[in-house]
Amino acid sequence: MSDPFADLADELLRAGLSPRRVRRYTRELTEHRQDLIDHLLAQGQSRQAAEREAMARLGSHDALLLPMLADPRFRSLAARWPALIYLALPLAAQALCALCLLLGLVAAAATPLRTLIADLGTGAAVLWLIAPVLTCWLLWHAARTRRASMRWPAAAALALSALAAATEIGVTAPAQGIAGEISLGVTQPSILPFLTLAILSLLPLCLERTSKFAR
């Protein structure tokens, strides 16, 4: 059975209402519709007539849509401040990730794990490169769920890829008579790592666009 409120839900999401708010509203409308149908069936109406009258009594598409759109408090944070949610916060999280990796390595160097410090450094560098890709996939999923524009997630993909490509976490294991070194350096992003990360980050968006063209 098709969902009679699917179009309504889609329009509300596109208008920026949070998925949780939309789910609750359409669930309440669905239950209300079912209560009306049960009541009309008990009065002796046919199933088809009861369903028709129940939808008429609930209200037209616009009657159900416009009051929800009229209250700006129903809009999600992501709809009100997309640049903050989709770009600024992920960039801040990425910077925090760098700090945590650095502090983790420094802490490990003061423990028996120091013998594995070079491997830990390699692991941290790999995590540093994977993190922006995973973050972008999460952003894409969040924007898709909210029917939001992909402009800000795409901008985040480029910004996070540039930051990851421009930052290097370096670990030099201590050698005989020479102290080891843990470093975090920021340089101009190298083209190949930047492009690789950007393509991987934008992959879900590209695949979705390709499948839409193919239909």
Add this chain to the structure above:
Amino acid sequence: MAPSTSSFLNGVPELLILRLLRDREMYGYELVQAIHEASGKTLTFAEGVIYPVLHALERDGALSTRRQTINGRSRVYYSVTQAGSQRFETLADHWRTLSGTIANMLERPNHV
């Protein structure tokens, strides 16, 4: 932030909902039936629009909700909070003043 009560006829749906929910908690369909019954079926409206009003009142802190599943049917029950009771008193006072003013104007419009 609570919506202003100074708008000309705004606040009537909220007033009726808060009045009925003061007596007992209800879910949306029950509340619509209660409005029909209490008004002698003179008040008719698109029933689905009760939910945006309920959500807005909850957002204002005037209502609280709890979810209950009965016989596989999920219900969201609404009840009035203390803030909601105060909001009701404010709206009721405003409505009494307004209806008294309109009644006077109908009897004896005071204009030149």
